[in-house]
Amino acid sequence: MEVTVRGPLTVMGGCDPSITAWAETPSGSRVATPTAAPYDITGPSEHCLAIALISIPAGTTKTFSATIPEPPQPGTYTVVGTLNAMSSPGAAIPAVTITL
Numbered sequence: 833m834e835v836t837v838r839g840p841l842t843v844m845g846g847c848d849p850s851i852t853a854w855a856e857t858p859s860g861s862r863v864a865t866p867t868a869a870p871y872d873i874t875g876p877s878e879h880c881l882a883i884a885l886i887s888i889p890a891g892t893t894k895t896f897s898a899t900i901p902e903p904p905q906p907g908t909y910t911v912v913g914t915l916n917a918m919s920s921p922g923a924a925i926p927a928v929t930i931t932l
Contacts, residue, residue: 839888843886885918909930
């Protein structure tokens with residue numbers, strides 16, 4: 833799942849997950865444990881050591897991604913997520929319905 837946000841916005845990053853996402857059945861049951869996806873500002877060869885703030889200036893965009901486990905069987909699912917923004921931690925991302 834990829835979510836593109838437009839600034840101005842300040843998002844948590846580093847060791848703190850920037851986005852958390854999961855899939856739900858039509859009855860609202862989660863398919864798997866939510867997957868938190870940190871935005872590692874240190875680079876691919878380094879380990880995350882701290883919580884950081886990611887500033888997205890007004891008029892610019894930044895894309896965050898999270899991997900969601902594939903549901904065990906075909907059907908219709910709703911992909912749900914939250915963005916860890918400084919102004920509203922756990923801010924809901926608009927849900928998307930998919931059919932596999």
